[in-house]
Amino acid sequence: MSIWKRFKKSYFLYSFLRDPLAMGSFIMLVFFVVAGFSAPITAPTNPYDTSQISIMDSELPPIWMDGADPNFILGSDAQGRDLLSTILYGTRVSVVIGLGAVSLQAMLGILIGLVAGYRGGKLDSILMRVADVQLSFSTYMVAIFLGAICQAAFGVAKYEQIAVPFLIFVIGFAEWPQYARTVRASVLAEKSKEYVEAARVIGLPSRRIMWRHILPNTLTPVLVISTVQVANAIMSEAALSFIGLGMPVTKPSLGSLIKSGFEYFFSGSWWITIFPGIVLVGLILSINLLGDWMRDFLNPKLYKK
Template identity: 50%
Template sequence: MAAAISRAWDSDLAWSFRHSPVAMLSALVAVICIGAAVLAPWVAPHNPFDLASLNLMDAFKEPAWMDEGDRDYLLGTDDQGRDVLSAIMYGARVSLLVGVSATAFAMILGVVLGLVAGYAGGTADAVLMRIADIQLTFPSILVALLVDGIVRAALPRDVHDQIALYVVIFAIGISEWPRFARVVRGSTLIERNKEYVLAARVIGVSGARIVFTHVLPNVLGPVLVIATLNLGLAILAEATLSFLGVGVPPTQPSLGTLIRIGNDFLFSGEWWITIFPGLALVAMVLSVNLLGDWLRDALNPRLR
């Protein structure tokens, strides 16, 4: 175990991370954001979604450092008396859950279809890549809106509200798979003609085993970079859908929902209700994107 840790610490990737102040700062911010979200039930000052603990008399309290602020509410309260800091922590849980789940779904689907298209070639390659090309002509947010709209029209409202979180994950994930598929397909086209693949074919190894045992590990580098960058896009897509009112239900508010609620009071003086959730969203997405940029450069052999 100690030897494995030592090898990991001395690896090129670890060396690049230790010598990149931007990557280290981004990782710190990302850890803080993710930690606050995951540990929200234990570290949040209040439970903003416990109706029994809400008091409308505490509504619209200013942040603690302002003249009419309250030390119990560091970032102030919203129109229902909910603590904004606690609401951000709980909202970030939903945003991260949707972002990670949608990215994982898009990655698995895109990697599988990319491997099939690149290794099989022929009709399968032509059909899958044309579908990907057609989908890439539409902005991802429009594809997600289309999927969500179809589900809303097909299901009763109460049923949709129960599965709304899964619908959003599916809608965002299905709109992002072509990015993974095209990159994996291109790498697979190169790998399938190399000697180790030809040797595996000669000794009778099945195509599925060659693809998932031999080819897949050699195309994962670019996939990890795309997944890291796509995570920020997925979180933004979820926030956009929730801001438009077609994302997660109000009973499971995300950062996008909090920003939409606070936007109604932005010009009446209660700016903190929307500004702080917006800053939390920016910090989370920016840190993830910067880590993705560092990972792309660190895994690029031309830059070593």
């Protein structure tokens, strides 16, 4: 039986299709992701192309308000960019940073947690103390510190070119202990089971036992954590952009769009901040709701059949 046929007959799909909240959050998430990554095709204009931007079109209201321009459905921002286009491109940037940061967190955390849990002893103590020290510094503290140094060292113009990989590195590096502690706890529970003892008896090397036998049985909590961490990473990027240490205004993300319009909010140009804020809330909410459903489904103590 093929993988697709097994998936169609799985209890996972059966439960998912009968949970309106899970289906609704998944559809919302797919909509945001597809809209963001199809921005070069679907967006009315390219906010990176200065030839398509005119300062004379700045702060135009949405199409249903007086003084609107039919070419700007959701209005324009203070730079004269079409707000719908900047939201689409900004959603793509935010999702890329979220996925990239979580991938880095997972790689570091799984590797460290797996080695610490399986090897034990002094190595375990050292790695977990490093994780404890890392957890004592918040993501924002690490990002603000490194972001300020990076902008001072490279300058604003150079920082604009490296902003995305820099934020992926900073947010990913700051949050790896969450994965390491979770994986370590799962490894400690798994390594004393019979199948691990049997693998040792037949002479399999430790590396093979860790990666081929123990790791697959520790990925369930990692999957649940990843959904939550993607939302946290997107929120971290938005917060850093809002205080000026994330994405620059010239390269829109949802956070930088909210920041760019905040100073015009009370002057009447509320749409520059409100619309990106609504998209950010919807994106975070859909990820968190889907993550909550997966946590309940994968935890037999919580999930009610």
